[in-house]
Amino acid sequence: MVDVTPSRVAANALRGHSLRYYDFVMAAFVAVLLLSNVLGAGKVAQIWLPGVGYWPFGAGILFFPVSYVIGDVLTEVYGYARARRVIWAGFGATMFMAAMAWVVVALPPAPDWTNQEAYESVFGQVPRIVFASMCAFWAGEFVNSYVLARMKLATGGRHLWMRTIGSTIAGQGIDSLIFYPLAFLGAEGWPTGLVITVLFTQWALKVAWEALLTPVTYIVVGWLKRAEGLDVFDDGTDFTPFGAKV
Template sequence: MRNEPRTQRHTEHSGRPAGAVYADRGSSHFDILLAAMVTVVILSGIGAAKGVSFGTIPGTGFEILTDGGFFLFPLAYVLGDIVTELYGPRAARRAILTSFAVSILASLSYWVLIALPPFPDAYGLAKQEALELALGPVWIVVLAGLAGFLAGMSLNSLVVGRMKSRMGERGLVGRLITSSGLGELVDTIIFCTIASRAIGITSLEQWAQYTILGVLYKVLVQYAMIPVTSAVIRRLKRTDPSYQERLAAAA
């Protein structure tokens, strides 16, 4: 038993088809993907503290409301898809929890930074006020982002893992489409509900517009990036020795 490939042992004990193989996290790719995901989550939390309005769609009364993290956050889900597909749900959970922990550390750092006494001159006091305005509400946005990301990304990873366990290497695009829609829907509803007041949204109508636009935008961005995401996944699979070894052993 000791010399059997890990994939075969896992198949015997869990009943998972041999086609659902994953690379070793010791691969040089995982640390890069993890660092990128953590960075995206932290920067998105800072950016999301700023409410953004692109005006109203003529003739509809629908206001285009979003936040400053809108252009960056979908990348976190793209990276999550890559990690799950290549390294498995367990590695994805590790990446999610690491992002969670580092975001909390960042939020605590902002709190300490604001609490430190500024220079007493006019410039120092002006910078202190600016920091309080810019970073003061970030902890609420970070909390909202963590709650949404934890729920949405966990669902996203679960869907990818379950579908891959049934289909093996087949159906990659289908996994990405299904998981992206469900994960972003749950994430955006949770995030917008908690963070809306922190970024200046005060009415139910604004919340609805903010949430609807957020879901549509994030899902469409992920769908538009599926050709790139799938190409990256396939390339990483081809170049990862541990993945190729386990794929050959499962054949």
């Protein structure tokens, strides 16, 4: 099937419409979300900044913003309702991950397996981190998607860069303000000053990442719109986050 010029359609007109790549984008979103939470959220790294010195940052910043880029692509290409469905899928996946982590860590180790302490040090705080991540992710992603969809209607689909960056400023701001205090405030090795520093550093870096990835977003959005043959606008969309209906 050859790519075609996308045509403007209302999101609620897509019910029953066959979408070629929606499921793949959903899978990519959930995979990035889970891996970022498991591998990146709990580690503080540092980077040398000229004139500043070493500056701490959460290691998850390197990959977690990709989920926001994918979220932007979902809302821009498929509309708020289908992005909402993906957000709930990611939320359910993180709930399962938290439950699985708690069970696996709590299982009594075999006598000849000597890695329980190391395993607990790596995954033992996952439930708290994931709880914070779920709250922050849920609120931040819905703010991001809502702002992007509303801005698309307001601009008539123009200025994609302004919409993706603007929605990220709002969504990632909410995400960071919820996540870091819930996940790390009062935790061992996380003094309050460090939590605040990492919170604002992460917010700035995530927005900067979004800006740097804007050319990639343009390429992916343009290709998907042509491949699907549509450009979705959320005319008449119910913007409640409490639902998965499309």
